[in-house]
Amino acid sequence: MSRVGRLLNxxxxxxxxxxxxxxxxxxxTTWVHQSTPRARRSQPSARERTAADQAGAELNETWYFAPGTDVQRRDQLRPPGRVLKVVAVFEPSEDGTYLRADCTLVQPLNSTT
Structure with a gap:
């Protein structure tokens, strides 16, 4: 298991x-379930939110996965009660450490607001 593996709760x-x-x-066009990997949710820092704003994207949540997890830009992450769009995926400078997905909240299709 990767170093981050024990943190994926x-x-x-x-x-x-x-x-x-x-x-x-x-x-x-339809959405197809790919997998249900282990992950960890983290709140983005003020610096990360500023960088996202400068890039023209709103950053609501950051999720961490084991290295090699198949998560791509434009995928959806679906924690209970929410739908998130993956706006960017990053690997740290040290290979094999973790995979980070920056996400923005999407209004669920079946929501009534």
């Missing part, structure tokens, strides 16, 4: 957009 669903045949000769 939750499981979170990872969903990815995919194109499927719509039955009428066209394509439709």
């Amino acid at each position: 939750r499981r979170i669903e990872v969903w990815r957009e995919a194109s499927v045949d719509d039955g009428g000769g066209g394509q439709a």
Whole structure:
């Protein structure tokens, strides 16, 4: 297990957009469940929020995963009651340490507001 492995205290669903045949000769877009890896949620620091603002993105949550976990930009993370869009994925300068996913909150499709 990686050094970060013992800190991954939750499981979170990872969903990815995919194109499927719509039955009428066209394509439709849908979300497909990829996996439910172990992860850790962390609040972004003031510096991370400022960097995100400067890049034109809102940063709501940061999630950490074991190195090699299949999480990509534009994926959705779905903790209970929320849907998050992955806006960036980073690996630290030391390979094999962890994978970090910066996320922004997405309004769930079935929400009534």
